[in-house]
Amino acid sequence: MNDTSTLPRRTALAIGAFAIFSAALPYLPGPRRFAGLGLDEFKLALAIPLPKAAEIREIKPEPATIAKPAPLEPLATPNLTFAPGSLQTFFAALERTGNKEPGAVTRILHYGDSPTTADSITSDVRRLLQGRFGDAGHGFLLIAKPWAWYGHAGMKLDGEGWQIEPASQARAVDGFHGLGGVSFRGQAGATSTVGLTEDHTRVIVYYVAQPGGGDFALRSGEVQLGEVHTAADEKKPAFAEFPLGPGQRNIELRVTSGSVRLFGYRFDRGNSGVQYSSLGVNGAQVQMALRSFEVGQWTAALQHEDPDLVVLNYGTNESIYPEYIAKQYPEELRKVILRIRQAVPRASVLVMSPMDRGVLEGGEIVTPPALLQLIDVQKRIAAETGCAFFNTFEAMGGAGTMGRWYHMQPRLVSADFIHPLPQGAAKVGTLFEQALLQAYESASR
Amino acid sequence: MLPTSPEYYCVVAVLFFAFWLVRSKQVPALALILTVNLFFYARWGLIYLALVPLAATCDFFLARGMSVRPKGKLRSFLLLLSLVLNIGLIAFCRYVPGYLTAAGILLPLSLSFYAFQALTYTLDVYRGDAKPVASYLAYLSSVTFFPTIVAGPITRVASLAPQWNWKGKVLSSEDGSRALFLIGLGLFKKFLIADYLAANLVNRVFDLPSLYSGGEVLAAVYGYSFQLYYDFSGYSDMAIGSALLLGIRLPANFNLPYLAENLPDFWRRWHISFSNWLRDYLYFALPGPRTKVMPYLNLIITMAIGGLWHGIGWTFFIWGVLHGVGLAFFRLWQALRSGMTGKPAAAKKQTGTLAGRVFARLLTFHFVLLTWIFFRASSVDAALQVLSQIGNAFARQKFAFDNVTPAFLAVLLIAAIAHFAPAKRFESGGVWFSRTPAVLQAAALVLLTVAIQLVSSSGAAPFIYSKF
Numbered sequence: 001m002n003d004t005s006t007l008p009r010r011t012a013l014a015i016g017a018f019a020i021f022s023a024a025l026p027y028l029p030g031p032r033r034f035a036g037l038g039l040d041e042f043k044l045a046l047a048i049p050l051p052k053a054a055e056i057r058e059i060k061p062e063p064a065t066i067a068k069p070a071p072l073e074p075l076a077t078p079n080l081t082f083a084p085g086s087l088q089t090f091f092a093a094l095e096r097t098g099n100k101e102p103g104a105v106t107r108i109l110h111y112g113d114s115p116t117t118a119d120s121i122t123s124d125v126r127r128l129l130q131g132r133f134g135d136a137g138h139g140f141l142l143i144a145k146p147w148a149w150y151g152h153a154g155m156k157l158d159g160e161g162w163q164i165e166p167a168s169q170a171r172a173v174d175g176f177h178g179l180g181g182v183s184f185r186g187q188a189g190a191t192s193t194v195g196l197t198e199d200h201t202r203v204i205v206y207y208v209a210q211p212g213g214g215d216f217a218l219r220s221g222e223v224q225l226g227e228v229h230t231a232a233d234e235k236k237p238a239f240a241e242f243p244l245g246p247g248q249r250n251i252e253l254r255v256t257s258g259s260v261r262l263f264g265y266r267f268d269r270g271n272s273g274v275q276y277s278s279l280g281v282n283g284a285q286v287q288m289a290l291r292s293f294e295v296g297q298w299t300a301a302l303q304h305e306d307p308d309l310v311v312l313n314y315g316t317n318e319s320i321y322p323e324y325i326a327k328q329y330p331e332e333l334r335k336v337i338l339r340i341r342q343a344v345p346r347a348s349v350l351v352m353s354p355m356d357r358g359v360l361e362g363g364e365i366v367t368p369p370a371l372l373q374l375i376d377v378q379k380r381i382a383a384e385t386g387c388a389f390f391n392t393f394e395a396m397g398g399a400g401t402m403g404r405w406y407h408m409q410p411r412l413v414s415a416d417f418i419h420p421l422p423q424g425a426a427k428v429g430t431l432f433e434q435a436l437l438q439a440y441e442s443a444s445r
Numbered sequence: 446m447l448p449t450s451p452e453y454y455c456v457v458a459v460l461f462f463a464f465w466l467v468r469s470k471q472v473p474a475l476a477l478i479l480t481v482n483l484f485f486y487a488r489w490g491l492i493y494l495a496l497v498p499l500a501a502t503c504d505f506f507l508a509r510g511m512s513v514r515p516k517g518k519l520r521s522f523l524l525l526l527s528l529v530l531n532i533g534l535i536a537f538c539r540y541v542p543g544y545l546t547a548a549g550i551l552l553p554l555s556l557s558f559y560a561f562q563a564l565t566y567t568l569d570v571y572r573g574d575a576k577p578v579a580s581y582l583a584y585l586s587s588v589t590f591f592p593t594i595v596a597g598p599i600t601r602v603a604s605l606a607p608q609w610n611w612k613g614k615v616l617s618s619e620d621g622s623r624a625l626f627l628i629g630l631g632l633f634k635k636f637l638i639a640d641y642l643a644a645n646l647v648n649r650v651f652d653l654p655s656l657y658s659g660g661e662v663l664a665a666v667y668g669y670s671f672q673l674y675y676d677f678s679g680y681s682d683m684a685i686g687s688a689l690l691l692g693i694r695l696p697a698n699f700n701l702p703y704l705a706e707n708l709p710d711f712w713r714r715w716h717i718s719f720s721n722w723l724r725d726y727l728y729f730a731l732p733g734p735r736t737k738v739m740p741y742l743n744l745i746i747t748m749a750i751g752g753l754w755h756g757i758g759w760t761f762f763i764w765g766v767l768h769g770v771g772l773a774f775f776r777l778w779q780a781l782r783s784g785m786t787g788k789p790a791a792a793k794k795q796t797g798t799l800a801g802r803v804f805a806r807l808l809t810f811h812f813v814l815l816t817w818i819f820f821r822a823s824s825v826d827a828a829l830q831v832l833s834q835i836g837n838a839f840a841r842q843k844f845a846f847d848n849v850t851p852a853f854l855a856v857l858l859i860a861a862i863a864h865f866a867p868a869k870r871f872e873s874g875g876v877w878f879s880r881t882p883a884v885l886q887a888a889a890l891v892l893l894t895v896a897i898q899l900v901s902s903s904g905a906a907p908f909i910y911s912k913f
Contacts, residue, residue, distance in 0.1 A: 007465045010883050011621025011690065015458050017887030022894065034898050036891075037451055045452035118656055147847060149656030415648030 079395040080435040081379065082350075082388030090348040091443050093308035097133045097272050104272040105136040107305060109179075109279055111289070112313035115355075116280025117146075120420055123153035124429025125436075126276035132437075134273030137200050140305075142264045143184040143192045143253070147282050156195030161255075162186045167292035168283040175294030178206050178237065178263025179301035181281040186255045186262070188214065194265065196249040201270035202241060203251060206263035206301065209238040214258020220248035230260050237263075237300040263301070277305075286314045286329070289336045299343040307347045310340050313392075315354035315374050316418060322370040330377050337385045350388040351378050355428060358402030358417030365403030365417055372399070388439075395431040446488045447595060448628075448683035449635060456481065461690050468611065475582045475609060478691070482589040489554040497559065497589055500534055503527075504563050505577075505584050508570040512577045520571065527567035531560035557754065558597045561722055563588050566602035568726050575603035583609045590693070592684035596677065598698040598718040608693050616692045622879035622886060627686030629878075629890050634679030636897040638860050642672040645853045651821055654831045658845035659838020662831055668853070669821050670814050671860040674702065677716065703813070703864055706805040708771045711813060723751050741776060745769030755820070760828060764819040771812060 025036030096104035108129075110122050130136075141152055144159020146166045151157065165172040165183040172183040184192075205218070205228065213230030225242040232238070244251075253262075268275070281288065289298075302310075318329060333351075340349055353375045358365040375393050382389035397404065405412035405424055412424030420428060446453050460481050468474045486493035507523045507530075514520045535557045566588065569575035578584040587605040616624075650657050650665035657665070681698035688695045698717050705711035712720040728747040733739025745766060752765020797805070822828035838844050878886060 006469060006615060007462070008616035008618065008621045010618040011616060011625065012462065012465070014621070014625055014883035014886040014890075015461060017884045018890050019458060021887055021891040025891065025895070034895055035451070036894070037455060041451040042455045045446070045455040149653070411652075414652045416644070419649070419653075421652065 079391040079431070080388060080439050081383070081391070082439065083383070083386055086386050087309070087348045087350070087388050087439065087443070089346055090309040090350075091440050094133065094274075094440055095444065097136075097274060100134070100272050102272065105268075106133065106274045106309075107136075107139075107307045108274065108276045108309045108311065109140075109302075109305060109307045110277065110311040110313060111181075111284075112278070112280045112311075112352075113284040113316055113354075114280065114282050115419055115425065116278050116313060117282050118149045118280070119152045119278045120422070120425040121429045121432070122276060122278035122280075124426045125433045126274070126278070127153070128430065128433040129274040129276060129436075134271065135198075135269060136271060136273030136275040137202075137269040138196070138267040139275045139277035140180055140264055140266050140279060141194065142180050142182050143262045146182050150280075150282075152278060154197045157193070159184075159190075159192040161190030162192070166281055168281045168285070168288050171292045174235075175292055176208055176235075176237070176261070176297050177293055178297070179277075179305065180264050180279045181284065181288070181293070182263070184262045185259065186216075187259050188255050188257050190255040190260075192253040192262075194251045194253075194267075196251070196267065199246050199249065199269070200244050200267040202243055202268040204266040204268070205240045205242070205253065206266070206304075207238055207240065208235060208261040208263075210235040210261065212258070214260045215256045216253055216260050216262070217256050218242050218251060218253050220244070220251050223248065225251070227256065231258075237297045237304075239304055266305075283317055284314055285317045286312070286336050287332050289339070290332050295339060298339070302340065302343040302347075305344075307344060309348045309350060310344070311350050311352050312336065312340075312387075313352040313354070315371075315378060316357060319354060319357055319371040319374050320368060322373060325370055325374045325377060329374065330381055333378065333381045334385060337381070337387060341385075348388065349385075350390060351382040352390045352432070353378050353392045353394075355418075355420065356393050356396055356399065356401040356405075358406065358413075360417075365400070365406055367399040367402065390432060390435055392428060392432065395435065396428060446485060448592075448631065448680065448687065454628075456484070457687055457690065464691055465616070471609065471611075472582065475580070475586050478586045478609075479582060479589065482586065482591045482594075485591040485594060486554070486589070493554065493556075496534065496537075496556070498585065500530055500559075501563065501585055501588050502581075503530055504567050504588070505581060508567050508577045511567070511570050515573075524567060524571045527564065531564050535560050554594070558599060559589065559594060561597075561599045561719075562593065562602065564726065565599070565722070569601065569603050575601075578602065578606045580606075580609075590688070592687040593695065596680050596684075597716075598681055598684065598695050599722050600695050600718065604696070605693070611692060614692065616690070619879050620689055620692070622881075623875055624686040624689035625886055625890065626875045626878040627682045627689065629893050631679040631682030631684075631686065632893060632897065634675040634682065637900055638856060638863075639672045639676035639679060641856050641900065642668040642675075642853070642860065645856075646849060647672055647821075649848075651823070651827070651831070654827065654834050657834065657848060658843075659834045659836070659841075660844030660846045661848045662834040663838065663844075664846065664849045664853075664857070666814060666818060666831065666835070668857055670703070670810075670817050671857060671864070673817065673821075674699070674864065675860060701864060701868060703810045704806060705809050705813075706802055707809055708768065708775050708812065711809055712768075712772070719751070723747050727751075741773040744772045744776065748772065759825045760819045760822055763825065763828075764816050767816045767819070771816075 019037055022036040023038050025034040026038065028034060090106070090108075093104070093106040097106045106129075110116060110125075112122070115121055126139075138152065138155060141155060141157060142150065144162050144164065145151070145157060146164045163185040165177070165185070167177040167181040171177070177183050203218070203225075205216075207216075207228065207230055209230055209232035211231065211233065213232060215227055215229050217227040218225040223245075225244070225248075226240070228240045230238070251265075266277070312333075318325060337349055337351075340347070354371065356367055357371050359368050360366075371393070375391065379389050379391070381387075393401075402413055402417045405420075406415070406417060410423060411421055412427060413420050446456070448454075460477070464474060464477055467477060483494060483498070486497050504527055507527045510523045511520050514523075535555065538554070538556045566575070566578075566584075570577055578587070583606050584602065586609060587600075587602045590600070590605060593600055646661070647665045647668045650662055651669070654662055678699040685695045685697070696718050700714040700717065702711055702715035705714050724747075727750060728743055731739070731743040731746060733743070746769070748769030749762060749765040752761040752763070752768070755761045755764075818831050819825070819828045822831060878889070881889070
């Protein structure tokens with residue numbers, strides 16, 4: 001410090017120039033608007049927050065709203081909008097199941113993205129519905145874990161030696177991704193092991209019958225359950241059933257010769273009840289089903305399931321692309337619904353909106369506007385195609401819920417402001433299950 | 446108001462011009478500094494306008510009392526009052542009484558950095574290491590100095606107060622440029638490295654470690670070690686730079702800590718102002734320094750208390766104890782070695798082959814890395830889950846990195862290289878910046894703000910140490 005002047009001129013010049021350049025930033029031409037130092041920032045800097053009562057907002061489901069008049073009137077069920085008859089198949093199945101009619105299984109397929117891969121939300125809905133209507137078995141499970149977090153409540157899964165092709169990432173060239181959106185290719189020696197916590201009466205293996213196909217075998221402990229030769233004249237989806245006896249809870253599948261291609265298992269319990277299959281693919285978007293699922297094999301897989309309800313729960317991964325949502329998304333969603341309708345015309349279809357999503361803006365966790373745009377599209381397309389629509393976003397509490405849930409103790413959502421933590425997933429699962437049951441009960445009256 | 450917000454720099458810029466215009470007159474200049482200090486506290490909550498000046502005034506007069514009674518029980522009693530006052534202040538802010546919360550009075554700012562700073566004053570005066578500050582205004586301006594209130598560096602009042610006597614001194618252009626460089630460097634560290642690593646893997650993995658593969662968890666642990674370093678050292682750079690704009694020098698808080706060759710060396714490089722505080726005011730005050738066993742035990746006690754300062758919980762306790770045991774073990778090893786060789790132990794001295802030193806650095810770094818798991822995890826169970834995921838990956842020799850994006854890896858690599866690169870490169874960066882014309886300096890800083898907005902569209906995360 002050896003200058004003699006009072007004001008450090010050079011530093012003052014640098015700070016002054018910075019202030020001027022920075023103030024000009026917002027006026028730079030280009031697609032992106034940058035924030036800079038302006039009068040607003042100076043005003044903000046001078047604002048001293050006065051004490052106010054702490055904002056504690058109870059999160060309650062809010063009544064459903066429809067932005068534009070839909071062709072069909074919604075019933076007054078919170079956040080679940082559906083045209084009369086659109087959930088008829090599902091309700092009728094639930095009724096048979098509720099009456100304990102022999103073999104009355106209500107089968108639900110829930111397609112979703114990353115939370116669904118961890119059986120987050122779906123495991124809660126499954127538990128609640130099975131608690132009320134009975135447990136008809138776990139439903140669908142992939143052959144191995146394509147993602148470290150893949151898992152299903154009440155099941156242990158492990159696998160070795162598989163070449164895994166999820167439809168959203170390393171997709172299979174032929175589009176054969178089975179029911180669950182993931183293809184597994186394995187050579188002799190590849191294994192898959194499943195641990196069940198409860199007895200099931202049957203396991204079905206979903207595979208590809210194809211020319212030159214190899215063999216795989218199933219065993220439980222020392223008991224050989226059966227062997228399958230996957231060789232066939234033409235390539236097509238196929239299904240192999242194996243009965244399971246009491247206590248046979250540890251299943252091992254092993255490729256015994258050649259090369260096989262598998263998609264997954266389904267576990268049945270042989271009694272009436274609900275079966276809720278969680279079909280998540282990490283990073284999934286609705287266009288994945290359109291572009292990466294070969295129509296014929298997907299149709300065969302859906303028809304084999306003969307579901308009573310198909311839930312389409314995509315949207316989080318699309319919710320940051322406003323232009324795509326405005327231009328391509330509506331038609332893509334419509335086409336995917338149409339494919340499901342053509343494959344399983346009997347099934348009810350329900351579009352489930354994504355959860356709220358948060359982005360940080362000025363220190364606040366806020367909802368990106370494109371998410372609202374996407375939900376509006378989903379609501380509109382669901383109404384136009386005769387599907388039910390569950391507004392998860394509104395049921396959670398609407399815009400800003402992600403921020404509120406993040407600040408709750410204990411936290412309900414992850415620090416990425418996208419994924420629910422177990423408590424948050426349970427909350428969403430409960431909201432969805434309650435909405436389904438309220439609708440079912442009001443329809444039954 | 447954090448140094449990551451534009452508002453902070455609006456205030457700093459206005460203060461810079463106002464301060465250098467009035468600085469020739471000490472009282473108005475100090476009054477200006479104190480006003481701005483209190484304004485920063487008020488931004489956190491009006492209650493601080495009562496708490497902080499009141500506590501500071503008490504300490505000022507307690508120290509005065511100690512100085513007029515060089516010996517005797519009253520002196521010790523006055524020190525005890527200061528200890529109770531400041532530790533009570535930390536506890537009060539951490540565990541806000543329910544009736545205040547119900548009345549809408551929240552205490553978002555922990556006053557622990559203020560309290561540590563205030564205690565340096567009364568403890569130094571008590572020990573006779575410093576004389577009481579004559580000017581009440583200078584004392585208040587020092588102990589409440591705004592750049593240090595959120596997360597330090599903990600600056601001794603005894604070293605800060607004399608700097609207000611600036612007769613004949615002004616800010617050189619080198620120091621001014623260095624201040625701006627440090628602020629820019631801090632913003633770079635915080636936004637482009639620390640927050641990026643946190644948002645793109647670390648936070649998600651530590652939230653739900655069981656959802657990630659062992660390889661991904663391991664990547665997140667490495668990521669966290671650099672996130673923490675760049676977050677905290679970034680803050681320290683901004684604080685030191687802000688103070689330097691007013692001609693005030695704050696102590697360095699970091700010195701490439703992951704280059705440490707042993708644990709004592711690490712603590713001489715990591716959060717230096719805090720480890721010095723623990724050493725000078727806690728470790729040296731514990732009984733039995735000349736006995737055989739107590740110094741080892743005191744190390745563990747000191748570090749355990751240091752751990753608990755971060756939060757009352759088993760994770761911080763384990764973190765502190767692990768470091769305490771590590772330090773005690775190293776001290777024992779040194780004692781045994783000096784007993785065998787007959788040479789005095791010299792932890793500071795660099796000895797051994799290059800390979801040996803590299804190995805020592807890797808060992809120290811990975812010990813610190815291991816302890817960060819407890820520091821970061823939300824519970825002991827969560828920490829064990831992180832360790833188990835990593836252990837399973839090694840046991841099975843299976844490492845999946847699906848969630849480790851190339852961009853995350855690139856930032857982690859940049860973070861590591863920047864840390865392990867020779868320090869001279871950074872110093873030369875500062876020198877180059879100071880030689881650049883003022884307008885270009887401004888342009889460089891504006892470009893940095895643009896880069897931050899492009900890369901970090903989600904805004905700044907709170908500083909990790911601001912909650913302690």
